[in-house]
Amino acid sequence: MKKIIIIGAGITGLTIAKELSDKYGESVLVIEKEAYIGGLAATLSQDGFTFDLGSHRLHPDYPQKIFTYLKETLGVELLKMPRNGALHIQGKFIRYPANIFNFLKVMSLKKSFILFTSYVLNLFKHHPKDVKTYEDAMLKTVGKKIYLSLYKDFAKKLWGIDPSLIAVEGMKRRNVTINLKSIKKALSGKTGFFFYPKHGIGEIAQKLEQAVLRNHVTIIKEAQLKKVFLDNEQKVTKILLKDPSGKETEIEASTLVSTIPLDSLHQMIYAHDPVEELDWRGLLLIYLHLKEPLDLANDTFYFPELTTTLGRVSNNNKFSPFLNSSIEGVFLTIEIPSGPGEKLWAMDETQLIDMCSRELVKTGICKSPPTILNHFSIKLDKAYPLYSVGWEEKLGRIYNNLKKIKGLYTLGRRGLFLHSNIDHAILQGIEISSIIIEGHQDDLFDKKVKEYREFTARD
Ligand SMILES: Cc1cc2nc3c(=O)[nH]c(=O)nc-3n(C[C@H](O)[C@H](O)[C@H](O)COP(=O)(O)OP(=O)(O)OC[C@H]3O[C@@H](n4cnc5c(N)ncnc54)[C@H](O)[C@@H]3O)c2cc1C
Structure with missing residues (x-):
């Protein structure tokens, strides 16, 4: 049949x-x-560790x-977990999901004033209606100064190409800009939560x-x-x-x-x-079992700047305390945007681990070079539509x-x-x-x- x-x-x-x-x-x-x-x-298992293919969570605004x-x-057991993300910017961590107020915290008063003024002036500026690229759309929404300070490198790192070559959908498909909702949320001071399956x-x-x-x-x-x-x-x-x-x-x-x-x-x-x-964007996933506890208690760390190779680091235990609960130390998932033909994609696992270890210290996630007890890596081809x-x-x-x-x-x-x-x-x-x-x-x-x-x- x-x-x-x-x-x-x-x-x-x-x-x-x-x-x-x-x-x-x-x-x-x-x-x-x-x-x-x-x-x-998928959630996979190796050497007694359980891990997802990159940081996944269920957002409370799903229907x-x-x-x-x-x-x-289906009978999926869902845990309600506090959302406690941290964004690394200009050498400091701020809350994530971030908004303009969080960003202003890491800037000097002078720079904050310049960015804020430029944002306000931009509201009155005439912009062409027909916006075709990510860059044009960001210039229209947040203005040149904020775009250059906060968004340009992030887009380049995430997508691997210059933002002037990214179509406007690159912005529309991700909720990354300032709007009334984000301002209201910032003023409320609430950190939010997410859902995650127990296993x-x-x-x-x-x-x-x-x-x-x-x-x-x-x-x-x-x-x-x-x-x-x-x-x-x-x-x-x-x-x-x-x-x-x-x-x-x-x-x-x-x-x-x-x-x-x-x-x-x-x-x-x-x-x-x-x-x-x-065009697609790939993702490198590096999993590290560290002996020492982390200095920071966040579930996820985001690195938008080009000065750091790490893209996102997740502390698996903060997603579900039932995962890897019997292991000593910390189990991290590190995501690095990269794809076939790129230098990072071609690196062997030892080189990647060394680089991650250095950057964990440089960014302040670890106090000193961590003791890596176990590691493995996965390459995800075509992870994101570009x-x-x-x-x-x-x-x-x-x-x-x-x-x-x-x-x-x-x-x-x-x-x-x-x-x-x-x-x-x-x-x-x-x-x-x-x-x-x-x-x-x-x-x-x-x-x-x-x-x-x-x-x-x-x-
Ligand atoms: C790093 C990352 C983080 C994410 N985080 C979140 C999150 O926090 N929250 C959220 O809601 N979503 C998140 N997503 C999105 C979510 O993972 C996807 O939307 C969802 O899993 C897509 O499911 P799918 O079945 O449509 O596609 P896929 O998962 O791509 O399934 C397609 C399947 O087809 C198989 N396949 C491919 N080629 C062949 C072939 N020739 N023959 C047979 N089989 C084939 C593949 O192996 C795969 O199993 C994330 C995605 C990524 C990459």
């Missing part, structure tokens, strides 16, 4: 698998290229129905996996989608999988839901007619070609080239499964995708 095949066992793929298999049971099949499930929101789904439908962010994927397995769904791990076959009417008929031993298997498909990077999928189907690839100038045209060509294929749905963070969060992944899984169940309503699917393009990611 032909299967409904879902490619990718991340949160989107597993949610859609759960929802579809609630109705169609074993007709659903999930294919995952890794040995683990959860995709970017209530997502929390109900997590807790009541790591991967608990969401684990609960979804349990639900699909109960519905008799097969999840084939360590198998990569390699090819999609179409008939004369451009309808999906079967797929080709490859396992690590090189063995290839063909499976007949009635419907194909893909959550893999959109351009990779396009390349498989239109290898004879290639188009320009999308909205470089011209991305919409490239995406349009790819999406419009794939749209012609009947029985194919491409979804999720990398499947739609969307800088998005876990709540968005769950929402897509729930909504698109119901569209499929109600009978392949392509117009409705396109309408939903347009809605998803308005998502804003929180950090």
Whole structure:
């Protein structure tokens, strides 16, 4: 019998698998290229340590129905944790999420005055309506002086290219600017909180996996989608999988839901007619087990300046006291934005560990060079969509070609080239499964995708 095949066992793929298999049971099949499930929101274990692929948390502003789904439908145990982030700027730590008032604290009175005046004057300045780049948008919103002092290097570090080459979506997709809400929050003095699954962010994927397995769904791990076959009417008929031993298997498909990077999928189907690839940003993850306790009690440290290589450092124990609770010392996750072809990406683990160790001391997270008891590292390719100038045209060509294929749905963070969060992944899984169940309503699917393009990611 032909299967409904879902490619990718991340949160989107597993949610859609759960929802579809609630109705169609074993007709659903999930294919995952890794040995683990959860995709970017996986929790892994090594040498007795449990860790996420980078700092993940559930933000309190997710729609209530997502929390109900997590807790009541899936049975995920959520902890409410205080948010106690710290932003390293000009050699000092300030509160994060930060706003203009926090920034002004680390500046001299003179610099604060100059920045504040420039911000106010900028409000009355005439700016062109048609803003195309991140740089133009920031100049319009916060003015030249604040942009150069606080945002330019951060954008360059995060995305690896000059902000004049980043499209305006690079700002829209992340809530980084000053607005009335941020000012009100700053004045209230509240630090906020977040939710986190007791056993790591991967608990969401684990609960979804349990639900699909109960519905008799097969999840084939360590198998990569390699090819999609179409008939004369451009309808999906079967797929080709490859396992690590090189063995290839063909499976007949009635419907194909893909959550893999959109351009990779396009390349498989239109290898004879290639188009320009999308730009992505990778992430280096370094995990350190330190003997000594930290000097600072924060859960996460952010490093926006180019003078520091570290991007974000998380103290895992502050996310859930149930994780790595039996280890002595501290277990840190260090994130460094980097990608294939870059110097940092090519460094070996020893070089990376040395550099991290030095920077932990330089920034004041550690008092003296830490004793590293254990370490490992992971490279995440295509972790973030990079909205470089011209991305919409490239995406349009790819999406419009794939749209012609009947029985194919491409979804999720990398499947739609969307800088998005876990709540968005769950929402897509729930909504698109119901569209499929109600009978392949392509117009409705396109309408939903347009809605998803308005998502804003929180950090
Ligand atoms: C560093 C980092 C921090 C984040 N922090 C947060 C946070 O704090 N809060 C939040 O809500 N969100 C956060 N996110 C976003 C969140 O992780 C994602 O939105 C969500 O996990 C996306 O799920 P997905 O299923 O759409 O995609 P993915 O997780 O990308 O899943 C796609 C799956 O497809 C598989 N795959 C790829 N190619 C193939 C192939 N050829 N064949 C078979 N399988 C394939 C992959 O292995 C993967 O499992 C963060 C993301 C990153 C990178």
